[in-house]
Structure formats: structure tokens, C-alpha cells
Amino acid sequence: MRPPPVGIMEPPVFRPAACLQNGAAGLQTGGTVVGIVFGGFTLDSGARRLRRGGEVLHLSRKAFDLLAILLERRPVVVDKSELRERLWSGVNVVDANLNNLVSEIRTVLHDDPQQPRFVRTVHRIGYAFCGDAVTEADERAAARTARCWLVWNDRTFALEAERATIGRDPDSAIWIDAPGVSRRHARIEVTSDGDRALATLEDLGSTNGTYVNGRRLTGPLALEDGQTIHMGDATLTFRASSSVDAPTRRIGRAGRRKRERPVR
Numbered sequence: 001m002r003p004p005p006v007g008i009m010e011p012p013v014f015r016p017a018a019c020l021q022n023g024a025a026g027l028q029t030g031g032t033v034v035g036i037v038f039g040g041f042t043l044d045s046g047a048r049r050l051r052r053g054g055e056v057l058h059l060s061r062k063a064f065d066l067l068a069i070l071l072e073r074r075p076v077v078v079d080k081s082e083l084r085e086r087l088w089s090g091v092n093v094v095d096a097n098l099n100n101l102v103s104e105i106r107t108v109l110h111d112d113p114q115q116p117r118f119v120r121t122v123h124r125i126g127y128a129f130c131g132d133a134v135t136e137a138d139e140r141a142a143a144r145t146a147r148c149w150l151v152w153n154d155r156t157f158a159l160e161a162e163r164a165t166i167g168r169d170p171d172s173a174i175w176i177d178a179p180g181v182s183r184r185h186a187r188i189e190v191t192s193d194g195d196r197a198l199a200t201l202e203d204l205g206s207t208n209g210t211y212v213n214g215r216r217l218t219g220p221l222a223l224e225d226g227q228t229i230h231m232g233d234a235t236l237t238f239r240a241s242s243s244v245d246a247p248t249r250r251i252g253r254a255g256r257r258k259r260e261r262p263v264r
Helices: 016-022 061-073 080-087 095-109 136-145 253-260
Strands: 036-038 041-044 049-052 055-057 119-122 126-129 148-152 155-158 163-167 186-193 196-203 210-212 228-231 234-240
Touching (some): 041 061, 061 126, 080 126, 095 119, 196 210
Antiparallel strands (some): 119 126, 148 234, 163 186, 228 234
16 A cells, blocks of 8 residues: 555644534634633633632643543543544553543542533543533623623622522532632522512521621522622622613712812
């Protein structure tokens, strides 16, 4: 058999854009790198950073690349042979190398291999990302369309018309991993009243209590736009959009003069 002409075959290259339909981590759309948000974490492959809230978490280079690949291909199971080729192109490696990277990822994500929330092992075949994940753009869009939401550090949690538990438990609908926050700290319930969203906050017997604008909750409380919620060391802000038909509040002349006063 004659060898193929030089230049016909090329080694496989990691091209995230090849899986654009999956919302891959590190995709480039119109020159913009898309970050992926999952379970309180954000993977930004453009900046090569994994964040949880405002904290930057460390992953080795190959562990980071492996997580990006699994997010790129979610929820498809990626064969071990493909992963070895993409991570160690042209180099002979044993499965133990891949297992070590998966173990590193699970440690950083606090993922239990027996009950995985993010990385699932398919024995003798490969690995798959099994959690819910969205692009940062989609998360911001959901927050814009939601009628109320919570803001914590650089995270925005859109609130739907249902009950949501807030706490340090990773399975919480709103995961707040901060000192002093109980595993099941509080619950927020959103209901609709015509075109208005009504949100009620209730403490769930937390160790350190829940405070709204400095006052400790002793029962369910209807939240108002802009109120500050303290849980342990975490400070959240409740935001609610007003009706598009609501009249613009008039500002008095004295208020305008105060705003226009030059800074000396």
C-alpha cells in the first residue's frame, strides 16, 4: 500500500467549535468566548478559569481541558480513547492518567463518584457530564426575562413561580457556599398576582438566622425590590422588575436640585 501524500492527514486538534450545538465550554461565537455555568460554578475557557462565586479554583491544565471537553460534549458519553487522543495526542498513556484527572475534577467540584452531580463514569467506555449547564449568556437572559431574582457576588439566580431552597447543600436550588450558611438555610416562594411576581422568604431553622435589611426573620416575609438578605457571611440582594405599565415616579424639585448639586 502506498503511503498517503504528505499534507493529506493531520493530527486531531481540539476544536470546541465543532460541537457548537451543545453550547460547549470555550466556544467562540462571533469572536466571543462563551462561559458555562453549572451548579454554582463557571468555566471560562477563554480566560482558563474555573470560578465558584467570586473564588477562582485551581485545576491542572489537563484536568481543566478534560472538564471543558466533557462540558462541550454533554450529555454524550465521551470514549476513553477519544479523551486520550485529545489530551495526549500521539502519546501512549494508560487509563490511570485519565482516572487521576477525573479524580482531580471531582475533588475540586465536591462531586461524589457514587452519586455524581457532574461527572458520570461509564465503566469500560468513558465519561460524561451529567449535570445541568447553561451558557453565561443564557443565564443572563433568564435573569432579564424573570420578574424577580437574587444577586450574590457575580451570580444571578432567576426565581420562577415555585418554591426554592437556599443553602449550602449543593443540591439546593440556590446554592450559597459561604461560611455561616446552613445546608438548608431558607426557602423562597414566588407566586403571581396578575403581572406582578410576589416573593416570600422564610427561614428554615438555620443556625445563624436570616436577616432582611438588618432584621431577623421570625416568620414568612414578603420581599420588596432592593432589600438586602444576610445569611451567615453571604449578602444577597432581592430584585424585582416592575410592570411595564407602571407610571414613572415623579421626583420633586428639591430632589432634582439635590441631585444636580455639583461636587466640591
